[in-house]
Amino acid sequence: MAIDFTLSPDLEEIRDRVRIFVTEVIKPAEARIEGRDGDAPLEGGDRLAELIGLRKQARSAGLWLPHMPEKWGGMELGHVAMAMVQAEAAKSTYGPWVLNCQAPDEGNMHTLLHWATDEQKESYLRPLCEGRVWSCFAMTEPDVAGSDPTLIQTHAYQDGEEWVINGHKWFISNAHRASFAILIARTEDDPELPQAANTAFIVDLPSDGWTEVRQIETMHGSTGHSEILIENLRLHDSKMLGGRGQGHLLGQYRLGPARLAHCMRWIAQAEIALDMMVDRALKRYSHGSVLAEKQGIQWMIADSAMELYQSKLMVLHAASKIDRGDDFKSEVSMAKHFVANSLNRIVDRAIQVHGALGYSTDTPLAHMFQHARWARFADGADEIHQMRIAQRTIAAYKDHGSTASATGDLPI
Ligand SMILES: Cc1cc2nc3c(=O)[nH]c(=O)nc-3n(C[C@H](O)[C@H](O)[C@H](O)COP(=O)(O)OP(=O)(O)OC[C@H]3O[C@@H](n4cnc5c(N)ncnc54)[C@H](O)[C@@H]3O)c2cc1C
Incomplete structure (x- = not known):
């Protein structure tokens, strides 16, 4: 059994290219679009032109459709590799869209690839992959x-x-x-x-x-x-x-990997919040020391670091199960529940450490908090995932006299 979290040189090169593209191309454009560069926010045709320009640049940089097969113009990355790409791309709100791997199109592409007839693929999947339609x-x-x-x-x-x-x-x-x-x-x-x-x-x-x-x-x-x-x-x-009566099956097929793709993007947002939390804690001075030296603040930082670490491990493990063709339902359910809740907690703590500034719209935190809330019920509410996780855990015990296979089926 090999546990190796180092990236192959090819993947590292892709991850770095996405990181640089987001930092140097998308983030400055995001500031222009949202009027954070000192000018008025872009609207209507100007906004669209800026966004389309970004997509063209992504495409010519070879950062297009990372999740789709080469035959469809994509980079043919598996789910583990996609975790790196999404977690970098989603450092900007526009990142996944610019790379054409955003919800709900990404899930729809996977669905059409698997379920559509050749004719349907040409009519619907092709223009979606080419970025011509939504x-x-x-x-x-x-x-x-x-x-x-x-x-x-x-x-x-x-x-x-x-x-x-x-x-x-x-x-x-x-x-x-x-x-x-x-x-x-x-x-x-x-x-x-x-x-x-x-x-x-x-x-x-x-x-x-x-x-x-x-x-x-x-x-x-x-x-x-x-x-x-x-x-x-x-x-x-x-x-x-798909076939008559197969709508539920198709929905389940679509939602599994799509849920994990959400988790990958939420990791990016949680990491931004933790970076901001630490940055603020190092700079804000109160009662004789900076906040970073207060135990109460350190606990928030530590809890967030541990949750982000768990989130990353869960996402990587669930993604590796999808890539290997193993049953991934429980692992994706657990990751979806855990990462959604971690995101909410980490952004909330970052707001707490920023005080009134965190509540203002001068930082992205307030906006991130509003977005994070839907993560706990969309694409499967917390309680539904808990219900399924519990059912599988009970079934594992009944079948094998042990719950081990329901806790990631790991060798410990
Ligand atoms: C921003 C956003 C985007 C969305 N995009 C789409 C989209 O593109 N397409 C689409 O089809 N849908 C979309 N949805 C809908 C989303 O998938 C649903 O909100 C989700 O499936 C929950 O369904 P519901 O809202 O009807 O809640 P309900 O099913 O009414 O559940 C409400 C609450 O009841 C509890 N609950 C429900 N069942 C149980 C149970 N068995 N046991 C214990 N507790 C339970 C949970 O706490 C749950 O949160 C979107 C939602 C949001 C907020």
Whole structure:
């Protein structure tokens, strides 16, 4: 058994190139876009032009689509390698988008690669990989618990070669600018298993029958999560993605690696917060010494360092299981829960150490805190992951008389 956390020279070179590109190209552009360079924030066409310019630079620097096969124009990196790339790219809010490995497009690309027909791949995956379009994934509904997709009410019935779909979705990220949606709807009224009721479809946008009601105002503003009304939307049979009744399976296939990709990006944010916490603690003087010399502050720094260390190990281990083709469900669940909660705690502590400054919008911390909150319930709420982790741990004990296989299946 080899435990070796050193990167191969190839990977180290990629990690360093991403780091330099984020520091030297994306971060200065981010300051221009957000008006932190002394000028007014960029808006409309100017903002878009700056963003598109960044993507062009990333592409010519060979930092494009790190997660996709070379055949699709990507860098063909595995999940462990992606952990390095995402954790560097997400040091800037725009980083993953600039490299074209952002949610929800990244998850949709993996999904299309695995589930789409050749024709569907050419129509939808190709333009997504080339960065010409946006996409969205439409599963959650306001009227039933998103935590339990077997309750989905959006309904599709067959009419000749077409499907007629009615329903109500919300929190559909990117929907307002997407060229297509992957939509999950109920097609089976009496399935053998509750998990076999749903089917996935591809919807070209805009489409008659698909109406954006609003972009939902959230605690971090209105940043593109839409409520959608679906009324007599007609889709040809060829728009079905995967098989009939396989919508739940497809959702699970999509969500596993997509959850871990979120964790990789959250590690970047947690690291920024810890760096800021230590920097402030070294500079702020109170009651005879700098904050870094106070035990109460050192505990916050130590707890954050330990949590970030655990987060990185969990993500690397879960990613290595995906790369090896092993069952990764428990490890991804544990990582998703742990990293989301660590992120919330670390950003909160960084705000505490900054005092009033941390509460202001003069630093990125307030914004990071607002964003971090959704991590604890989107893509699987804390309690759902805990429920599944507990079920697998109990099952392991029942099957093997030991819980060892449910705690990472590690050799200790
Ligand atoms: C910023 C953001 C972006 C999103 N983007 C998308 C998107 O692009 N596409 C999409 O389809 N969805 C999206 N979502 C929706 C997200 O995936 C759901 O919020 C999530 O699945 C939880 O569903 P819910 O909100 O309906 O909460 P519910 O299912 O109603 O759960 C609410 C709470 O109840 C508790 N709970 C639920 N079930 C159980 C249980 N069995 N045991 C114990 N406790 C339980 C948990 O504490 C949970 O947080 C997004 C959400 C946010 C906030």
